């Protein structure tokens with residue numbers, strides 16, 4: 784099982800440590816192609832790469848993966864783009880959103896939930912393990 788994990792990078796790194804913990808949980812189910820999204824020092828390593836390289840590498844990984852898991856609480860153009868491309872590739876997608884009074888998820892994500900291939904879950908971190916268990920079973 785190859786998993787493509789999406790999380791905000793240039794749109795803000797406030798959830799980076801959470802991404803790292805989610806990626807650790809996901810490793811029980813397969814290999815995470817985009818492990819760097821959860822790295823604390825990420826910006827240093829990705830800074831040596833051109834935007835074209837990053838885009839083309841990530842689209843190749845997206846083509847290669849079996850499922851996409853996206854943490855969508857921090858809105859990110861890159862994550863939205865990856866999700867749209869993944870839909871066009873018929874990938875199975877799980878989006879995770881942590882509700883709070885100051886955040887509203889885009890209708891283009893919440894409204895895409897079809898209960899099977901595109902699943903959107905409101906969650907708190909402690910529920911992630913069970914959500915992954917259900918999604919991957």
Ligand SMILES: O=c1[nH]c(=O)n([C@H]2C[C@H](O)[C@@H](COP(=O)(O)O)O2)cc1CO
Nearest residue numbers: 789790791792793794829859860861862
């Ligand atoms: O350096 C990068 N490396 C990288 O893999 N990405 C991909 C993976 C993330 O899921 C997504 C983040 O997009 P953004 O940077 O617009 O928040 O794009 C994005 C960047 C920077 O845009």
